Amino acid sequence: MRALDGVTLAIGRGEFFTLLGPSGCGKTTLLRCIAGFETPDSGRILLDGRDITQDPPHRRRVNTVFQSYALFPPSDRRPDIAFGLEMLGRPRAEVQERVARMLALVQLEALADRRPEALSGGQQQRVALARALAPQPAVLLLDEPLSALDRKLRREMQSELKRLQTETGITFVFVTHDQEEALAMSDRVGVMAEGRLLQVGTPRDIYDRPATRFVADFIGETNFLPAMAGDGLVRLRSGEVVAASPLAGPVTVAIRPEQIRLVPAEEEGVLAATLEGATYLGTDSLLRLRLRDGSSVIARLPSVPGTDAAPPPGSLVGLRPVPGAVQVLAE
């Protein structure tokens, strides 16, 4: 099997681009190819139009924030942040000025002189960021940098990263397996699996119009229903028409749980379903339903104070996907 296969991708200057996929999908390998830690067997990598495929890492205007931070062992954090600038041979005064600016940028002025063990995970993260940003690279690569942080800190760092990217205007290529993180921060997302790039688009594109069943399944929750396409229409096995499509033959219909409305069963053009159970989750309720053709559907309904979102179990109800909610995926 190839770690990367047929990946063609153009990332714009100043873009926040995220590579999203399960572990082992090749996203980190792709990042390492851009950084120069791996050389692809074939293909080319261009930076500002120049072929850098064969350049060693230290000749690429690309810096990396590593998953484990990889901070250098000396006792003082300033050398860490100054390292890149010193290697580039910048004058001393400029190095000191930029280090101070970087520490301010990542809000670490007071903590710069601590040993790495004495820094918390979030602070080490900031040092790693400052170190990689200090030489003003053309591209900043971030390899799951938030995965070691707890949930609350991760949220904070997400908006922090977005702010840094906007302020510096540097192109960010971010790798994660966390779809929420990808949707929250990115200008565009590339979804990868098994070394291939499945879909590239804005978070909204990816979520609302997943190109494949894998993408629909990996990002958010989705109901998958077996269906048959023909004569321009898509019908469920029970015969109900759910969408229009030029496809023909067996297809899969994907509907997000929160894009389904509950309506009276008698209404025109609804999907008839039996309510099997409901779970109250606070902000919303999860409803387990069964369609006439036997397939099960999950619907997520927002909570309304004082009233139950769901009728009693066993009720016959109608399901109406909101406009644009039904995605038809070729088998």
Added chain:
Amino acid sequence: MAETPPPPPVRRRTFSATTLPGFAAVAVTVFVALYLPIATLVVFSFNAANSMSDWGGFSLRWYEAAWANRAVQEAAGRSLLIATIASLASTVLATLAALGTTRQGPFRGRMAIWGAINTPLMVPEIVTGVALLILFGTVRAWTGYQGLGYLVLAHTAFCIPFAYLPIRARLERMDRLLELAAADLYASPRRAFLRITLPLLMPGVLAGAMLAFVISLDDVIITEFVKSAGQDTLPTYMLGQFRRTLTPEVNAIATALLGLTLVLLTAFFLITRRRG
């Protein structure tokens, strides 16, 4: 991500050697056998009498005698000189060897090279001694050179595997990510090595150098074969004393040598135990 295997079932009773009958007796015997002779040697180095078996009161006279002994001074100086040069040279070579064998990734013949580097640990010293005697004899005949170079060369050679082991262990444990990070931050391979790898490797290098120093300092067999007349090191000088009347002066020299070795070995363990 690989799934973690379920933990093995907890076993109530595990085998422990300490529960075997007679364990304490054996342990005590072993420790006595190991340390009683050394303790006796050390005690009698402070003997006021001219005997290695009858105690005649405490005195430092044998230390004074050894200190004032011209032959001891020269042998000690020679020992330290050879050990210093040999440990430095072997450490440099061992560092290069360790970098070459761990940093290239697997390559053909790597096992053979590991073997070749470590063989001196296995070859009987007397074989190496005889081989060097013959080789250096020929070289002596050709060149006429009679100096300490032969001893330095021989010591450097047999010290290499001892210096190599801690350096290689350190390199294999080292996080290569830091070197990648340095390269990512525009450090050329040479500068990444000097700024990141070498400082991290330093404890291993120091430990290797110390071990090599001790090994060189204590060597008898190979030195005995390689040295020319008047090139005694401290251990071969002591060996030579056994052909004459033995006085506790030998005990005093041995105790001093033991002390120096202990200091160096303690330093070695302190350095290797502290993980970077």
